Amino acid sequence: MKRLTPKRRRYLMRVTQRRTARRRRRLFLQSEAASPRTRRVMRIGAPRIFGVVNRVNRLELTKFLRALTRAVLVQERRVRIEFANTKSMTPGGTLLFAAELNRIVRISKERLLSCSFPRDDVVAQVLKHVGIFDMLGQRRDCNVTADNVKYWRAHSGSDVDGQAAGEAILNYMARFSDPGKRAVYKGLTEAMTNCRHHAYQAERGDGLPSVNRWWMFSQELDGQLTVAICDLGIGIPRSLREDRAGWYGEIVAFLAKSGWTSSDGDLISAAIAIGETRTQEKYRGKGLMDIRTVLDELGGSLQIHSNSGFYVYEAKTKKATWKTFDASILGTLVIWQVPLPAPAPP
């Protein structure tokens, strides 16, 4: 056999490399065009911290949720969520994640989601306890023992469900005064009513179907009760701007008088301020005031996140502060944190 010259050998190696690259590319494109079932799995890294108050955490979480929703519902990809770097899960961020996942599972026709098992034991317990592992098909066993996890309770529904609101606080009933119990119940049912009447009146803005539900967590930790409720609707600022509550003119006048802008944060704050003085049916701000009234009885703090707006009220100082983030949560999340009296001795 004729011996190859070095020049010829190099040429043939280049040809082989090009052929291999072309073949790989063809196979990749074929797999892309295949059904979701046989397509390569897309890996999406979960945020380090599931939180909504810190700007960086909120941005990371909202980007993650958008990527997840787009991959499964628009691109119909199989997705594996990687929890390797996740270190902490706050009630608000976790509730938002659970709600988005629940929406994806309800809309997608086939099971396209899976996940890795977290390195952090407490994160694993949270995901197991609130039902996120079930939604992601994660079957690995995990004992829920951490105090900051085992008292989490999760509920979800579409109606204004007084019984669900009652169950969320049932375990703590004996520890609250009668006005305290009534205030929590009032706040929760009004948040559900607001969700029912205003949240799902139009498309959410991500071009995907809505599921017209609310999701709720309650958690006891270190003498504090946290109750969070969220929806994945159009958000308070958009429902006001589109005048779905029928009183945007009054809000605009209030904003002008106060020298505020029409940013999401300013709009939420204006709606609550106007609601303080209103009793009639059309004023959504009255419902928002009910949400804040909880604190008059119990103390603590209230956070309202709606789209890019963030409103926080501290009962101790009776002061509200608000701002507008870059990142929108595309929905509304209300979080109460109230001091929980110690249980009576047996």
Next chain:
Amino acid sequence: MTQAHVLTIAEDFSRFPAGRFKDDGAFSGERFRDVLVERLRSAEKLVIDLDGTMGYGSSFLEEAFGGLVRTCAFSAATLHARIEFRATDKSLVAEVWSYIDAAKPKR
């Protein structure tokens, strides 16, 4: 028409009243207003006991009681004459009357 009738919301309606309209849920303000109208038709005086429930949201109370004036042709004066409230929390009674007094009849 009987002289007086006692309506205990926790027993005669629900311990979990919530929501405004019938579509909102099984124990909404609008549903409770139907009960109220029925009782107001059959009794001259109605004593409404507000105790024993988990609580009340403002949309439930406004639709149930404000709605009597707005959609059921009762005037606030008539309701003041015919309804008496019982509640350990007196601010709740004041809140209900504020909805009745603020409501305007729909034309």
